[in-house]
Amino acid sequence: MFPNCKRSFGFNPGKKIGLLAIVPFLILMVWFGLKTLQIQSPYQSFADGHIALQLSKGWMEGRPLLYDTYYGYHDKIHNYFFILLLGPVTWLTGIYGLFGAYVLLTGLLFYRICLTIAGWRDRRTIWITLILFGLGPLAYFVFIDVFGWHPEQYYFPLMGFSALFIAKKKWIPAGIFLFLTATIKESAPILICGLLLFVSITASLLDNPNISLRQLLLSKRNIFLVTVSVFIFLAGMALLSYKSAGPSRVMTALQVLTEVQPVELINYLLKFMLALVLFYAILILPFIPILKKLEGGHWLSFFLAFYLSVLGIAFFIEGLIYFPDFDGGLPYPTRAGSILAFFFSCYLYLAIRTAAFREPVSLSYPMWGAIFQLTFSAFLVFHSWPIIETRKDLGKILYRVLSFSGSDNPTDADRRLLKKIASKLPRGAEVVAPEQYLSIFHKSYGARPERQEWLLGQPAVYVCGHQPDQSSTADCEVPETNYILLKGNHIHIWINELWESRLTNLPE
Secondary structure (H helix, E strand, O other): OOHHHHHHOOOOOOOOOHHHHHHHHHHHHHHHHHHHHHHOOOOOOOHHHHHHHHHHHHHHHOOOOOEEOOOEEHHHOOOOOHHHHHHHHHHHHOOHHHHHHHHHHHHHHHHHHHHHOOOOOOHHHHHHHHHHHHOOHHHHHHHHOOOOOOHHHHHHHHHHHHHHHHHOOOHHHHHHHHHHHHOOOOOHHHHHHHHHHHHHHHHHHHHOOOOOHHHHHOOHHHHHHHHHHHHHHHHHHHHHHHHOOOOOHHHHHHHHHHOOOHHHHHHHHHHHHHHHHHHHHHHOHHHHHHHOOOOOHHHHHHHHHHHHHHHHHHHHHHHHHHOOOHHHOOOOHHHHHHHHHHHHHHHHHHHHHOOOOOOOOOOHHHHHHHHHHHHHHHHHOOOOOHHHHOHHHHHHHHHHHHHOOOOOOHHHHHHHHHHHHHHHOOOOOEEEOOHHHHHHHOOOEEEOOOOOOOOOOOOOEEEEEOOOOOOOOOOOOOOOOOEEEEEOOOEEEEEEOOOHHHHOOOOO
16 A cells, blocks of 8 residues: 555665564554444443534534534634534534544644655664654644544644645645644644744755844744734734634633632742643653764754743643643643644754755653653643543444454443444434433534533434433433433433434334
8 A cells, every 4th residue: 555655664775674664554443443432332421522523524414514512612712613514524424523533633643754854874763753743742642632523633744744845845735734733723823933033943954054143033924924923923822812702712711810828829830830840841852863973953952941841831731621620731631732733843854954954863861751751741731541531432343353243342222222222313413411422413413401501493302311210300301292202221311292203113
């Protein structure tokens, strides 16, 4: 499938190590499988994943643009425009299309990189570095995203494509991917500005290694890039303020500072700065072999440190809304992933631009980077341990294999019943169910019993928790009319009489 890649790797043209060329694609396939297993788990909740799914496909099913059943009009909170382009995918595949699109885009990115570095002398070292950098432990924790999924996940492949095409001076595709990146979220101009400034400074160093620091940093090109980026960012924030009836999310976050205890704030800041230092110490390592051979390369390392602090300030403000919960700040998967996307795209550009005159580089720094990722990722990215937490899911799979059965474990009769109901629901149907059952209805529009105010119509199904020795349902209130009761082992299912004939005719 990848003949050019296979032929290109090795210490010399005659030595082939084709398995190395397909490692990224194997990793992405494993990730997709683990993510699918995670989403199907009844032991975790994935509210943000359900929100992303609803935002992506709601417009295709006649619902308001960027509307979800958790927050209502989500465009008052974030400028999530790119997610709309995934509507046709998620309309067909449900929630699996969200991370399937990521896997496809990232796989295509690595394939294009593979073709780009085919003739390099240090192609094997760079390829391994890119794998450890972009698909290492840190990237895995971001991808597995304990909250389900976020549109910001697409920063990684889209910024990677942007850097790749800029480095190859293919301006039209570069412009397209930069535009797509800008539509992911209102904070995208900050990341794009950082990448383009890195590109500008690197190009200036390569053209004139003896350039002064003032000329390097304060060039007309850099001033123009910062001005345009600030203007676009402020325009996006102004759009959010215009659409929001109350104070913006940023103002709400900043108001937290007026209410916090000094000790709490100091503790939070210390952890935040420690996390920034660790991010830099880990993510700068792959750059070192190239920067050591590049005259003026130390200015690039200083720039990366400076711009990480810029991102840190932006993410500090963004994360204040969750204060004092540090895990909702910098370690939140979207923010950790944004930092990774920025550093990876900068490295990719630097590696391509310096390939023509660069001597073969050492693999020791990237390897140490991977070791440090493995050591500190649990602190740097808020996560769960999906392999451990879904051990019951793995047990169900083992049960199916050993019993040659295609069905679930008999103890999951309630979930089997709900899956049959979900498969018969009409498109656009709304469902009210406890959090642990909402993933079953990922192709519908689910809401938790305590958050029904954003439903647009009368739900087709209510799922209520029920204990066999109790006569009442504790989880939700169901209208007395228009619903018919269907009893499970530990749940009561109330079906709208409009769909009763369709939903109760279920196979055994």
